[in-house]
Amino acid sequence: MSGDPNTLLLTRDISVQYGGVRANDEVCIEVGAAEIVGLIGPNGAGKTTFVDAVTGFAPHTGTIELDGVRLDSVPAHRRRRLGLARTWQSGELFTDLTVAENLAVSVDPPGLRGLVADLGRRRKRADEDIQEALSLVGLEAMAGRRPDELSLGRQKLAGVARALVGSTRVLLLDEPAAGLDTEESAEFGHELRRIAASGPGVLLIDHDMTLVLDVCDRVYVMDFGKIIASGAPSDVSSDAQVIAAYLGSPVTP
């Protein structure tokens, strides 16, 4: 499976156990540079759990490699600094900070060095990086707003920008388009293409099949914690197993 020089993120046999629930069962996934990979599955399939495991928020077994570097025993914040960024299903912006400041948290590391920088000369905030990330998701005009002044859909986009800023190599997006209407969702698809074209690999989780099938290069399908199918969007959408998995669950938008 590996060996592809383009592969950025490679997970092998990721398993997560929550009490009696095996929320992830030996999940193997690959995401290449400038590639958009979809991860779909019914509610409760374990998609968010997978993102949690990969980014260091759920205890797991198995290995995670980012560009050949093993990450599985690295704490969550280090994984982010190494370029593995995520968004949250529920937005989770910092409510006291403006949108731009939300992004700045990811750019300026706090700590003793930051302390000295704060006390002395103002550090040059990576304003350009922040502006660029905001414009990639079309939120330049919202830089000075607080999260609660934004619609839920835009909060999600701000979360995407926060994950994007800095030297992000792989972006894991957990239902970033859930608050958007059809038009905005299509617009977001274009933005996503632009983002991927600039280098990072993207793992996209979403229930919006149109979006996923449109923008993804490849799609993985998860059910009961297992990958049950993968391949090109057209193959996956006609796979009988996939259809069964979706019909067997409450209808999702």
Added chain:
Amino acid sequence: MNDLLQFAVIGFSTGAVYAVLGASLVSIYVATGVINFAQGSVALWAVWQVAGLRTNGVLVLPVGSVQLGSGPMDVWPAVLIGAASGLVWSLLAHLLVFRPLRRAPELGQVVASVGVMLFIQALIPLRFNAKALGTEPSSLIPLPTLTSKVFTLGGATIAVSNLILAAAAIGIALALAGYFRFTRMGVATRAGAEDEQALRLMGYSPDRLAAFMWGTTGFVSGLIVILAAPAIGGLDPTSYMLYVVPALAVALVGRLTSIGVACGAGLALGSVQQILLFLTTKSWWPSWAQAGVGDAVPFVIVVVALFLLGRGIPERGARDAGAQAPVQVPRLRPLWTAAPVAGTAVAIVLTTGQWRFSLVMSIILTLIAASVVLLTGYLGQISLTTMAFAGAAGFALSKLTTNVGVPFPLSMLLAALTATALGIVVGVPALRIRGAQLAVATIAAALAIESFVFNNPAMTPYTGNLIADPSLFGFSLAVREGTDLITLRFSFMVLVIVAVLLIAVTRLLSGATGRAFLAVRSNERAAAAAGVNVPAVKLLGFALASFLAGIGGCLIGYSRGQLSAASFTVLVGLAVLATTYVGDITRISGAILAGIAGPLGLLYLVFTQTIDLGHYYTLIVAAAMLLRVVVFSPHRGAVPEWLLVRRARRSPAQPPAAAHAKEPADVR
């Protein structure tokens, strides 16, 4: 061996108090999610109530008093009335404070319960005075209620009353546990803590169930303390109030869910403390560790229990921090900085004596309050250890200047760094616990530091912990000179140090450090996902806050010429938290208000000198704190919310979104 048995049984008297208070804390937590720091104070009122009744039959009330019968009242009616007073206080606290705050963020709830605690604590000496009691309060002792019979068992003398107390504690715990497990109401209460809506559908009012629990726990807490008071001795308000700390410790051992474990742990803790007390009298026990072990044990228990309980990063679905007081990121504007500093300098020059002294105290308190703003307001870590950090630095300063002779600026710096080290140690539990539970750990730490360090005779020479006057390049900066109570030079030194540090704090809070703090405060998981090293940031916060408090402690020390342990008690620490919360815990300007209103600051002097309200100081601060959190809350407390809902009902055209989401269902 029989010695150990004997002391273990003696320990049942305090153990029974811990057990019942602990079981009550668990019950209230299960029913309402509140950790009630005022549990000990409620019981304290009950003890005094009984003392008043049994001395000459007066029923002292929060306002006025009533003579019941012509002489001292009999034992059991007095005990019943006393326990009932615990019920009433507890119910009042529920109705007036905790019920309106049941959706408030944890900081609000902690502040509220500390407010109730301070309020009752301050009210007792005011109400139970010589006039109401007909005798000097200091001459009162808790009269015996239980049998004084003793018997011997294997050479140990055992008081029957201690066994009765233990049995009473176990009985009360069984009753509480049985209520939650076997009665429909109890099961509903447990369910209601998770889902109020479901409870209403079942036909119960969550409010009434909560009220029942508050009343019951107030009654049993009062009862057990009344029964145990003769054995544990004295009527000192502070020590009763602080029984809540070991009680919180055992409640946490019971994971705030098991009443049985809390009760067992309480009895065991009482015994262990007595046995330790006995062992400290042995010749082989190190003399430096003779005082304070009893208070250190609960701290260790709290830390270990919480550490095992806690999680590095809160889980998905874990209780959110909830809405928090909004923060305005500060901006340093030269004029807004220079004007108050210049104004204060002028005030220093224009005042003398007492007034200047209070002004300087206010300046120092501003610095200490700024440390609360940084750690609790910005980083969201509820710490009740601030004054202990300050005191620890003052203590180190005394040793450094008198024993080692370290010169001035260095001595203060080293002393503050000692407090910093202590702050980092106390901050370690914060890596795995949060909110009200952290408040528990930090108050236990404060108590341990107070009794192990400040009040430890082995660490204090007979002359007291003297602190040498500061001087710089042969230029004296001493606080006193001749008859001058406080010199200009010393006052200016304080002003310069505090102003420089406040400017530094403002810079930090408006920079990347402040952003990271706010990120951690609002969402730890998201902060970690954004690349913030959450544990490091928390420890940094504790380090900075304890450094600031440490400098404040050194300045207080210099102003007295020695370490005055009374300046750094847990109670003073709570008062500082109270005034900072009232001032505004999320702003540096709030710290300035806190400095003015803080213990022994300007406001205090105004109270004592002009309107003779000095006695009422703590009461007023506690009342202000309660009003602030319940009525004028920064996170929009109950009353404004209620008004919004009413307004929304009148003009249903534009219901405010927030009011709808948080609408209390019982508003009619």
